[in-house]
Amino acid sequence: MTSFRLAEQGAERYAVGEIVTYDQKNEMFKRPFWDPQMMDLGERFYRKPVMPKDKPGYRLQDQALVNAAWRLENEFAQGVRGGRMGFYDWEWDGHYNYPRVPDGLTLTEKDPASITRGIKKAAAFFGASLAGICELDRRWLYSPAYLITPEGGKVVENNISDDFKYAIAIAVEMDYEAISCSPAHPASAATGTGYSRMAFTTGLLAQYIRGMGYQAIPCGNDTACSIPIAIDAGLGEIARNGLLITPQFGPRVRLAKILTDLPLVPDRPIEFGVWDFCLACEKCAKKCPSQSIMYGAPQTEPHNISNRDGIMKWHINAETCLNFWALNGTDCSNCIRTCPFNKPPGLLHDGVRWGIMHTPWLNKLFLWGDDVFGYGRKGDSVDFWMPEG
Secondary structure, eight states, rough: OOOEESOOSSSGGGGSSSSOOOOOOGTTGGGOOOOOOGGHHHIIIISSSSOSSSSSTTHHHHHHHHHTTTHHHHHHTTTTOOSSGGGGGGGOOOOOOOOOOOOOOOOOOHHHHHHHHHHHHHHHHHHHEEEEEOOGGGBBOSEEEEEEEEEEEEOOOOOOOOTTEEEEEEEEEEOOOTTTTTTSHHHHHHHHHHHHHHHHHHHHHHHHHHHTTEEEEEESSBBBBBBHHHTTTSSOEEETTTSSSSSTHHHHHEEEEEEEOOOOOOOOOOESSHHHOOOOHOOHHHHHHTSEEEEEEOOOSSSTSSSOBBOOOOOOHHHHHHHHHHTTOOOOOHHHTOOOOOOOOOOOHHHHHHHHHHHHGGHHHHHHHHHHTTTTOOOOOHHTTTTOO
């Protein structure tokens, strides 16, 4: 019983004044490579070995699960480092194509609606939980981009031609049970698996598009801002925790995208009560270990250069957030775990989602019920490892 209404504007609805493209080197994960004030934090987060603890969720088997989960992303995509290789390579010559297809062929189907249906089918087939289409708003492209290389950080221009008129936004669901263990390692393993799955899915879908004679640039966290593109493509709304909230999975998704010249039919942006609900709900802020999430109303004033100017939203203090990650020895998903939208599907949960959109005056009641039923509490990392059934 997914419920939403079509919106007149996409991510631009949150803008106040002119939108200026974002310099990716200011992203928090990039700053330790050039910002002197962040280099100590980078040393602790990126390079300091993390010893296992005799504590559920932080033992060697938990750490091994995290490292395994990240392998495809780290070895064959590197979207968090800047992409442009492996599954996120901007071009691939198809040397290993099977079956072999003659060069120069182009899709004979010219109906954008039919092509769009095929793209969404292929996206789901390759592992996407959600897929949406939008016209590419070039204000969401990084300008410039920033790559993390073995030699250090590197500023690169985003030379994306005007031929790339569309973006395909892809969301990959993360495991509910693992996320419930945040801020322990099982939640980090859910994150890593999400990144590896989105690289796999996006890389395959991009190659599918190339096989039909069109261009495709697959991206993870690189090249462009994922959240505004996903909003434009009708996948969800922005929330207090700074993440995309989807009607189906709440914030429990990872986002990727493909830029393409394939003729497609854009989806419409949506809304389903997230903004008003976040005004009433502050659970993610209360449960944030580093108090990096804003209380109260949204604002345009940023915390630091890692926030984007001119956007009315709940800005996240990424400096204090990443500092907690370094202290914790792994990342944190408390803002996902505690979000009332983070629920598996079911009659009760779907009914509440319907109520949030259609009866917002009951939001306080919905929040009370969320607490009564114990949603958002930290899960037991010991139980996570127990066999099902």
